[in-house]
Amino acid sequence: MPEKENVEPSSLDPEAKAELDRAFEDLYRTHLRDVYSYAYYRVGNQHDAEDLTEQAFLQAYRHFDRARRESDGRPLRPWLIRIAHNLASNYYRDRSRRPQTSLETADPIVARHGTEAIAEGREELRQVMAHLDRLSDDRREALIMRFALGMDNREIARALGRSDGATKVLIHRAIKQLQEEMGDDE
């Protein structure tokens, strides 16, 4: 298929641009939390998660018109998460680093749970996050998309650039691995 031209938003007529901007605003408002959550769980700290989220939306804005045309009405969340996913991969490659804060010790475990949950469930949460941190990148990312973002297999497949079947297997194996490793800790 010939590559479609990417139309810069500024090159559209005013009416089309206004419509595009409104649609982007909706996308931003709807998925800011998704992109930020994904970024946070990938990089493990608030500062870099903010940078990553900002860059993801800037890049999304540049390519939004084309993405809409090519989506054929399908949700754009997987496309957005794929942008964040690629940026996060570059982030590690360019700086040759892993998350500065591991998932095991990342703030949200404390911040996102009430006092009662911390007191009663913190150890279990730490344990599962520690094991999650040790999974391969693709398994960990698939679980973040499933559980933090609530994405279904098809969405995750599109975000990771895999088939639906391969994604289903990936998630199944990731959960099974966690189950076994946590069982070994008992």
Next chain:
Amino acid sequence: MSEANRGFAGSSWNVEHLLSDALRPIEPPERLSGRFEDTLAAVTQAAAEELSDWAEELSESELRALRDPRNWVRPVVAMGAGGAAAGALVVLELRRRGRREAKVGLRSLADRIRP
């Protein structure tokens, strides 16, 4: 909350339950929309200055040369940068709505804290 409810059932961990508990969505900081707006505005300004400086530098001969599409690279690059930044107007609206919704968010938080 018992262990069974939280994720340990019988002799095995309910990993999916624990993951749901551990990997909750995280609310972005409120300042993020403002930051996004500032970045877009900065790119817009840079692109506008680039175009302005470039236009002021032009001599008559350069203006004539501009009729040749082969010389359109520089303004197009600057306009491209401005294109991404043109969303600043979008984000102005986002910030306005964000402030309005923040009140709802705080109210919601207060409701959750309330015993």
